[in-house]
Amino acid sequence: MRWWIAAALLALWGAGPVEAARVFVVHSYGAGHVCGQPQHDGLVRALEDEGFVPGRNLEVGVFYMETKRRYTTPEAVARRGKEALAALRAFRPDVVVTLDDNAFRTVGAALVGTELPVVFSGVNTPLDRLNRTMRFFATRSRPGANVTGVYEKLHFVDAVRTHCRLVPDTARVVFLGDRSPTGEAIRAQVLQELADEVLPVPLELHVVETWEAYQELVRRLNRSAERLVLYPAALRLPGADGKTRTAAEILPWTARESRHPSIPINVGFLRAGLFGGASVDFAAMGAQAGRMVARILRGAPAGEIPLEEAERIRLVFNLARARDLGIRIPEDVLLAADEVIGWEEARKP
Numbered sequence: 312m313r314w315w316i317a318a319a320l321l322a323l324w325g326a327g328p329v330e331a332a333r334v335f336v337v338h339s340y341g342a343g344h345v346c347g348q349p350q351h352d353g354l355v356r357a358l359e360d361e362g363f364v365p366g367r368n369l370e371v372g373v374f375y376m377e378t379k380r381r382y383t384t385p386e387a388v389a390r391r392g393k394e395a396l397a398a399l400r401a402f403r404p405d406v407v408v409t410l411d412d413n414a415f416r417t418v419g420a421a422l423v424g425t426e427l428p429v430v431f432s433g434v435n436t437p438l439d440r441l442n443r444t445m446r447f448f449a450t451r452s453r454p455g456a457n458v459t460g461v462y463e464k465l466h467f468v469d470a471v472r473t474h475c476r477l478v479p480d481t482a483r484v485v486f487l488g489d490r491s492p493t494g495e496a497i498r499a500q501v502l503q504e505l506a507d508e509v510l511p512v513p514l515e516l517h518v519v520e521t522w523e524a525y526q527e528l529v530r531r532l533n534r535s536a537e538r539l540v541l542y543p544a545a546l547r548l549p550g551a552d553g554k555t556r557t558a559a560e561i562l563p564w565t566a567r568e569s570r571h572p573s574i575p576i577n578v579g580f581l582r583a584g585l586f587g588g589a590s591v592d593f594a595a596m597g598a599q600a601g602r603m604v605a606r607i608l609r610g611a612p613a614g615e616i617p618l619e620e621a622e623r624i625r626l627v628f629n630l631a632r633a634r635d636l637g638i639r640i641p642e643d644v645l646l647a648a649d650e651v652i653g654w655e656e657a658r659k660p
Contacts, residue, residue, distance in 0.1 A: 331367075331368050331369055331370045332363055332369050333369075333402065333403060333404045333405045333406075334363075334370070334371050334372070334404055334405065334407075334604060334608075335371075335373075335374070335398075335404035335406075335407050336351060336371060336372065336373050336374070336407075336409075337373075337376065337407065337409045337410065337414040337418045338351065338374065338375045338410045338411070339376050339379070339412060339413035339433075340375070341375050341377045341380070342375055345558065345577060345580065346411055347411060349577070349594040350432050350433055350594070350596055351373075351410065352597065353593065353595060353596065353598040354408060354604070355371065355601070356594075356598060357597070357598035357599075358604060358605055361601070362605075363605060372398070372399065372404065374394075374395045374398045374399065376388070376392070378391060380547075380555065383555065388417060388492075389417060392413075392414075392416075392421065393417075395417070399418070406428045406607050406608065407428070407429045408430050408431070408432065409429065409431045409432070410433050411433040411434070411493070412433070412434055412436055412493055412496055413492065415434050415441075415460075416436075416492075419445070423446065423457065424456060424457065428459075428612075429459075430458075430459055430603045430607070431458070431459075431460030431461070431600070432463075432597055433463045433596060434463055434496075435463050435493060436496040436499060436500075437499055437503050438451070438618065440499065448618060451617060451618045452617045452618075453617065454614045454616070454617070455614045456613075457613050457614060458614070459616040459617070460618060461603075461618075462618065462620045463591060463621050464591075464621045465500055465504070466621075466624045467504050467542070468504050468505070468508040468510060469624060470542075470588055470589040470590065471484050471512065471542075472510075473589040473626070474574055474588045474589075475512060477588070477644065478540065478572065480538045481512055481539070481540050482512060482513075482537035482538055483513045483514065484510065484512055484541075485515045485517065485539050485540070485541050485571075486515070486516045486517060487528065487529075487542065487543045487544060488544045489519060489520075489525075489544070489548055490518065490520060493546055494518075494544055498544065501544075519545060519548065520548075521548060521549055521550065522548040522550035522556045522561075523551055525548055525561070526564075526568075529541075529568055529569050530568070532569070533568075533569065535571075538571070539571040540571060540574060542573070542574050542576075543561070543562060543565050543573050543580070545561055546558045548561060558580070558583070559583070562580055562585060563583050563584050565584075565585070566583060566584025566585055567584065573585040573586050574586070574589070575588070576590060576591055577591045578592075578625060578627055581629050581650070582629075582652065584629065584632060585629060586629060586632045586638070587626075587633070588628070590624060590625050591621060592623040592625040595622065595623040595625075596621040596622075599619055599622065603619075625649040625650060626644075626647065627648060627649055628652070631652070631653045
């Protein structure tokens, strides 16, 4: 029995505790991942703000697909999706939440058209493209089926414009991508944004196949006499030694080896050593999804809740990296920023 029906009946009968709402969250990646964990935390905080408190009237189940490092082949991702489906069916949720692309492409796709509401967050693949195969919405304002959610708009053009205002002699922006599903989705989204908006500087777009090719590209860019800004979106690269490098290794290496500033996709990338600028606010995106979940738990059909784009960007800076690059960020910009790493150290006499 759905928890809100039970609540209504118990209110009429005046008996017993209310059955807790049950939400099952499927992460594409692992516990603590720089993309998934902030979304999860934002989701839970939003539910608490809406009156659904874990341990009181809310139970939250979690499944980590681990598709960034451990289960990386298409076959392994599909198998993990089936394992997640088995886990959520055993949990018997009222709402399923998927975080990032792999969870939605496997678990979300399998649940389209069922009675179980699904809310996605962090999907990078353009929704119209996904809808051609998944058929999960009729219109964005009224999806119509059992699925709604929040598209991870990167605000790439805004990020580049912000950087160029801070560093006016920037000659071009260089996109560094890979062939992973997430990397391909990010590239598609960037190109989609550029269909409607114009960058203040030219774009140089690269997609690399291997860790060695990525290293060579960054070193070649170092030889450019122009001021560049990098947009690192290569998150999974196989190496000649048989090891796969993920963002946890790629981004710190980029910060150490590149002589150019890099715009972080999110705050986790900033903490890996990148320069900063306008980035996706993953916690705020998770909170948007959380408010959708709360509406569904109160009885709203998922198909009646409009699809949304991630609304908020965060202005973030790493002052140690700025100092290494010789870039001075005006104090009024730092005071307006959402997060500044190294602020206290920078203000010491």
